[in-house]
Amino acid sequence: MISWLASPRRGGLLALLAVIAALPLALPNNYFYEVAILVGLNAIVCVGLNLLIGYAGQISLGHAGFFGLGAYGSAILSTRFNWPPLVSIAAATLGVAAIAYLIGRPILRLKGHYLAMATLGMGVIVSIVAATEDRWTGGPDGMPVTPLSILGATISGEGTWYWVVGALLLAAVWLSLNLVESPTGRALRALSASEVAAEVSGIDSARQKVLIFVISAVFAAVAGSLTAHYSSFITPSKLSFFHSIEFVTMVVFGGMASTYGAVVGAAVLTTLPQLLTVFRDYEMVVFGAVMVGTMIFMPKGLVPSLGELAARRDLR
Amino acid sequence: MNLLRAESLSKEFGGLRAVDSVSFEVSHGKVTSIIGPNGAGKTTLLNLLTGIYAPSGGRILLDDVDLAGRAPHQFAEAGVARTFQNLQVFFNMSALENVMVGRYRRERCSLATALLRTPALARAERACREEAAELMRFVGLADWLDARSEAMPYGALKRLEIARALATEPRLLLLDEPAAGLNPAEMRGIAELIGGLCAHGRTVMLVEHNMRLVMGISDHVLVLDYGRKLAEGPADAVRHDPRVIEAYLGAAARVH
Numbered sequence: 001m002i003s004w005l006a007s008p009r010r011g012g013l014l015a016l017l018a019v020i021a022a023l024p025l026a027l028p029n030n031y032f033y034e035v036a037i038l039v040g041l042n043a044i045v046c047v048g049l050n051l052l053i054g055y056a057g058q059i060s061l062g063h064a065g066f067f068g069l070g071a072y073g074s075a076i077l078s079t080r081f082n083w084p085p086l087v088s089i090a091a092a093t094l095g096v097a098a099i100a101y102l103i104g105r106p107i108l109r110l111k112g113h114y115l116a117m118a119t120l121g122m123g124v125i126v127s128i129v130a131a132t133e134d135r136w137t138g139g140p141d142g143m144p145v146t147p148l149s150i151l152g153a154t155i156s157g158e159g160t161w162y163w164v165v166g167a168l169l170l171a172a173v174w175l176s177l178n179l180v181e182s183p184t185g186r187a188l189r190a191l192s193a194s195e196v197a198a199e200v201s202g203i204d205s206a207r208q209k210v211l212i213f214v215i216s217a218v219f220a221a222v223a224g225s226l227t228a229h230y231s232s233f234i235t236p237s238k239l240s241f242f243h244s245i246e247f248v249t250m251v252v253f254g255g256m257a258s259t260y261g262a263v264v265g266a267a268v269l270t271t272l273p274q275l276l277t278v279f280r281d282y283e284m285v286v287f288g289a290v291m292v293g294t295m296i297f298m299p300k301g302l303v304p305s306l307g308e309l310a311a312r313r314d315l316r
Numbered sequence: 317m318n319l320l321r322a323e324s325l326s327k328e329f330g331g332l333r334a335v336d337s338v339s340f341e342v343s344h345g346k347v348t349s350i351i352g353p354n355g356a357g358k359t360t361l362l363n364l365l366t367g368i369y370a371p372s373g374g375r376i377l378l379d380d381v382d383l384a385g386r387a388p389h390q391f392a393e394a395g396v397a398r399t400f401q402n403l404q405v406f407f408n409m410s411a412l413e414n415v416m417v418g419r420y421r422r423e424r425c426s427l428a429t430a431l432l433r434t435p436a437l438a439r440a441e442r443a444c445r446e447e448a449a450e451l452m453r454f455v456g457l458a459d460w461l462d463a464r465s466e467a468m469p470y471g472a473l474k475r476l477e478i479a480r481a482l483a484t485e486p487r488l489l490l491l492d493e494p495a496a497g498l499n500p501a502e503m504r505g506i507a508e509l510i511g512g513l514c515a516h517g518r519t520v521m522l523v524e525h526n527m528r529l530v531m532g533i534s535d536h537v538l539v540l541d542y543g544r545k546l547a548e549g550p551a552d553a554v555r556h557d558p559r560v561i562e563a564y565l566g567a568a569a570r571v572h
Contacts, residue, residue, distance in 0.1 A: 175431045182430035183423045190417045197404035202392035202421035
């Protein structure tokens with residue numbers, strides 16, 4: 001029983017479930033619920049992004065672009081074309097998957113960090129389009145979004161959204177843990193350690209990288225479209241380049257190649273600026289400092305470093 | 317019966333012909349060694365035979381299928397596996413997982429099954445784990461079954477690479493300097509292991525500097541010098557070939 005719980009897949013998931021279930025007891029008002037929902041949505045993006053950065057060793061500087069494409073895609077389909085929100089979310093996510101595939105397929109055949117440049121460019125283009133095509137997107141002022149409804153029942157209010165996002169975060173973590181422990185996950189870890197050895201072991205590294213890039217874009221698109229429906233309003237600030245950097249910082253700070261690290265990173269770095277409003281004007285500086293500090297003092301990130309510390313104490 | 321036939325295989329880097337029109341054959345179930353002075357093109361040849369380099373010319377026939385120009389993972393698919401002179405161990409994984417990576421092609425798991433971890437996949441994973449453990453025992457790593465790869469000594473890592481290569485169920489196993497950096501006792505162990513592989517019907521081709529190892533275990537020896545085939549034949553004949561002695565010791569050695 002103990003060993004059944006000790007496996008990261010089961011024990012960690014149960015712990016996460018416990019935290020999500022118990023957290024409302026500690027949330028005094030709607031504002032804190034709002035922060036918790038934001039944490040959950042960012043964590044979904046980071047769990048996906050961690051698969052790409054932490055496991056496949058590739059960097060995307062445009063995940064806010066995928067996030068924004070999901071958000072605007074779903075917003076436009078549901079609000080301008082009156083599609084049912086769930087169908088809009090699914091269509092926007094499929095669209096993002098297709099775009100990620102089209103970007104990833106030629107780029108990921110190349111060795112080196114070309115993906116970072118391509119995604120950077122993609123993110124910038126998406127944010128310019130969102131700010132200028134005001135007929136569709138409302139331009140810099142943003143656009144209202146129809147609320148999410150499932151089978152005719154409208155999802156509204158922080159209380160309900162909290163459970164929806166909580167359930168989706170659990171699902172995202174579960175999928176990510178499954179993937180990492182599968183032959184595909186081993187293939188990804190292998191090619192990030194030694195691409196040539198992975199290749200001669202029979203792994204088509206370009207194909208695997210494209211696959212994981214598309215999956216991580218899908219995670220971002222789902223979180224993005226949910227964010228649009230949740231806040232019932234969306235502006236281009238959500239898909240700025242800085243937002244992409246925030247996602248990368250969350251993954252690096254929480255711990256690369258650690259699914260729970262991505263969740264913790266998203267939780268800490270989403271909550272901090274919300275609670276310490278003094279930092280508002282210095283947000284970029286703070287994120288930069290967090291990134292540099294992480295690289296220097298704990299290059300493996302928070303959760304893996306704490307894990308190592310605990311393992312060392314056990315040995316003693 | 318030949319498993320592999322290379323026909324006038326060449327590789328140029330800029331103006332340099334690292335491998336120059338080399339032809340040879342590798343027989344089923346035998347040990348074939350490539351020797352030659354430093355810079356003779358041995359490792360380049362191995363890289364050609366695993367798809368890491370695309371040849372500038374020539375053909376690589378594995379059971380009469382031309383593999384020249386294919387990607388490394390396609391060579392693996394066709395049944396060619398290798399180890400590396402400079403270790404290429406996946407240090408971000410346990411020893412056992414390193415070997416399990418070699419089972420990748422055999423496991424065949426779709427994205428959906430990986431994401432949902434179906435009961436069938438869980439069973440396949442348990443079987444894969446057992447097979448990998450079996451291979452580790454076979455190469456003499458029974459004591460390292462639960463080890464993290466980064467905690468293993470050099471000699472054990474060399475064996476780990478062999479286990480990982482064997483996990484792909486290769487028809488042809490290429491070993492790039494399996495004895496480099498090993499002490500005499502470890503080297504004897506590797507020689508025994510290679511002998512055991514042949515007893516199990518594996519075909520092995522190795523690049524090696526250590527003449528005692530090469531002459532002890534090889535059925536057939538191929539000598540390269542400046543990218544060209546200098547000599548070829550059974551170990552004893554090659555050892556006494558004057559051209560080979562000249563390449564290794566210089567022209568003056570022949571006089572005495």
